Amino acid sequence: MKSGKRSEAAHRPSVAVVGGGLAGLAAAEALSRSGMLVTLLESRRYLGGRAGSFKEEATGQLFDHCQHVAMGCCTNFLDFCEQTGVAAYFRRERRLHFIDAQGKTYPFAPVEALPAPLHLVPAFWRQSYLTMGERLGIGTALRRMARLSEEQAESLCVGPWLRMQKQSADVIRRFWEIILVSALGDSIEKTSVAAARKVMIDGFLAHHHAADLHLPAAPLGQIYEEGIARSLFDRGVRIEMESPVDEVFRKSVGGGFSVSVKDEATLQFENVVLAIPGRRVKAVLSPRLFEKVPDLARVDQINHAPITSVHLWFEKPITDLPHAVLLDRTSQWLFAHGAATSPHDGQSAAYYYQVVISASHDLPSGDQAAIIAAVTRELAELWPIAASPLFARVLTQKAAVFSAVPGLEAIRPPQSTPVTGLFLAGDWTKTGWPATMEGAIRSGRLAAEALLRRYGREEKLVTPDLPHTWLCRKLFR
Numbered sequence: 001m002k003s004g005k006r007s008e009a010a011h012r013p014s015v016a017v018v019g020g021g022l023a024g025l026a027a028a029e030a031l032s033r034s035g036m037l038v039t040l041l042e043s044r045r046y047l048g049g050r051a052g053s054f055k056e057e058a059t060g061q062l063f064d065h066c067q068h069v070a071m072g073c074c075t076n077f078l079d080f081c082e083q084t085g086v087a088a089y090f091r092r093e094r095r096l097h098f099i100d101a102q103g104k105t106y107p108f109a110p111v112e113a114l115p116a117p118l119h120l121v122p123a124f125w126r127q128s129y130l131t132m133g134e135r136l137g138i139g140t141a142l143r144r145m146a147r148l149s150e151e152q153a154e155s156l157c158v159g160p161w162l163r164m165q166k167q168s169a170d171v172i173r174r175f176w177e178i179i180l181v182s183a184l185g186d187s188i189e190k191t192s193v194a195a196a197r198k199v200m201i202d203g204f205l206a207h208h209h210a211a212d213l214h215l216p217a218a219p220l221g222q223i224y225e226e227g228i229a230r231s232l233f234d235r236g237v238r239i240e241m242e243s244p245v246d247e248v249f250r251k252s253v254g255g256g257f258s259v260s261v262k263d264e265a266t267l268q269f270e271n272v273v274l275a276i277p278g279r280r281v282k283a284v285l286s287p288r289l290f291e292k293v294p295d296l297a298r299v300d301q302i303n304h305a306p307i308t309s310v311h312l313w314f315e316k317p318i319t320d321l322p323h324a325v326l327l328d329r330t331s332q333w334l335f336a337h338g339a340a341t342s343p344h345d346g347q348s349a350a351y352y353y354q355v356v357i358s359a360s361h362d363l364p365s366g367d368q369a370a371i372i373a374a375v376t377r378e379l380a381e382l383w384p385i386a387a388s389p390l391f392a393r394v395l396t397q398k399a400a401v402f403s404a405v406p407g408l409e410a411i412r413p414p415q416s417t418p419v420t421g422l423f424l425a426g427d428w429t430k431t432g433w434p435a436t437m438e439g440a441i442r443s444g445r446l447a448a449e450a451l452l453r454r455y456g457r458e459e460k461l462v463t464p465d466l467p468h469t470w471l472c473r474k475l476f477r
């Protein structure tokens with residue numbers, strides 16, 4: 001897609017945003033809103049990166065690689081959707097549905113009349129798969145977690161820390177893991193107390209709307225195409241798809257950067273925002289530029305965790321629930337996508353569901369049939385009709401999210417670099433957030449703020465967090 005608004009080009013600093021994932025899209029949106037002349041270069045055929053869709057070649061249908069969920073605490077993601085005119089593509093749900101191994105459902109919804117964090121207490125109290133003593137113990141552990149210093153929380157691993165707080169194996173599995181593994185994408189034996197604390201306090205306790213779910217009501221690829229790309233185009237952003245950047249290097253004369261795109265001409269820009277995965281940066285930056293950014297030296301120490309999504313199409317609906325959190329099972333979340341056409345022939349009416357399994361290290365990789373059999377067996381124990389899907393597909397992304405291990409924050413680089421005009425973005429850069437759509441959007445906006453400072457413009461592009469209530473600050477600080 002090429003933009004028509006070229007006439008103002010001479011008066012606006014030029015920026016190449018390399019990478020069309022959410023970090024790159026957010027940087028492009030913020031910079032074009034601030035009057036910069038932006039070119040977005042994306043190597044693939046589709047925008048969205050890891051939060052993207054693929055097209056079923058035989059039928060032309062779009063499917064997300066994996067269900068993505070934002071929460072009410074994702075203030076920058078929600079604002080980005082407003083800015084790009086796609087908020088209406090998302091539906092909000094305030095009620096979670098936990099299902100135990102026997103098939104009993106426990107709804108979990110906030111109480112409007114109570115101040116946060118008390119708004120969750122009645123719902124939490126109804127989770128009777130935990131004993132009363134276990135529920136009280138969780139409250140005590142949460143308060144202790146909140147009171148750890150930043151240094152302590154960042155240096156400790158949450159699994160061992162919970163055991164030190166006398167949280168039993170059952171409580172860890174049915175409460176802490178259920179929330180933390182899906183929010184952080186990796187095992188609690190690896191992730192830090194600081195990351196867990198962010199999820200529990202900012203994501204649940206701090207504000208009435210923090211734990212609201214925001215679910216895409218259309219494939220993400222459609223939202224990028226119909227909404228986000230169109231809005232960027234209208235702002236004058238030039239979007240170049242299938243344009244993998246080979247190298248970014250300093251121009252020999254006149255400052256600025258040369259950006260060489262595979263099999264195409266080398267392009268010239270005054271600024272570059274590199275919004276590609278951290279592990280690819282070394283291959284794309286020229287060795288001279290790479291050396292000048294010492295913060296990049298340890299980026300290859302960031303480890304990643306896999307997420308597996310099992311896509312299932314059934315002849316009939318298997319449950320009326322829009323989603324379910326499954327306790328004591330390998331399958332962690334079930335999402336219902338409603339009536340659809342089965343991709344096996346592109347014609348049969350079907351009901352489409354996705355099961356998401358985060359930190360899926362232990363699944364038999366490469367054995368789709370075994371994973372489908374295990375997941376459908378579990379679903380059929382709850383809903384017998386789920387035993388025989390019309391069609392199923394397994395997608396595993398091995399480097400889905402970075403692992404928020406103790407000490408990680410010291411490795412994540414800031415968005416500004418010592419090289420004038422060079423900026424970094426991506427969920428892996430320093431945002432204070434785990435690997436999420438919110439983290440990616442924040443990083444793009446932080447990169448845009450840093451770039452504007454180069455031109456003497458102190459502008460706040462990052463949307464503030466939801467405010468913590470007085471009571472939350474009192475109890476959990």
Ligand SMILES: Cc1cc2nc3c(=O)[nH]c(=O)nc-3n(C[C@H](O)[C@H](O)[C@H](O)COP(=O)(O)OP(=O)(O)OC[C@H]3O[C@@H](n4cnc5c(N)ncnc54)[C@H](O)[C@@H]3O)c2cc1C
Nearest residue numbers: 019021022023043049050066069245400426427436437440
């Ligand atoms: C399976 C899965 C499930 C997830 N679930 C959730 C969820 O429910 N909620 C949530 O908030 N987050 C979730 N996440 C995390 C979220 O998707 C990511 O944190 C976020 O999308 C990262 O965005 P990004 O722009 O930083 O990186 P990416 O999405 O990786 O984007 C980088 C882009 O750069 C492009 N690129 C790379 N090299 C080049 C090059 N040389 N030239 C040009 N372009 C290049 C890539 O093609 C890509 O489009 C999930 C991730 C996965 C994989």
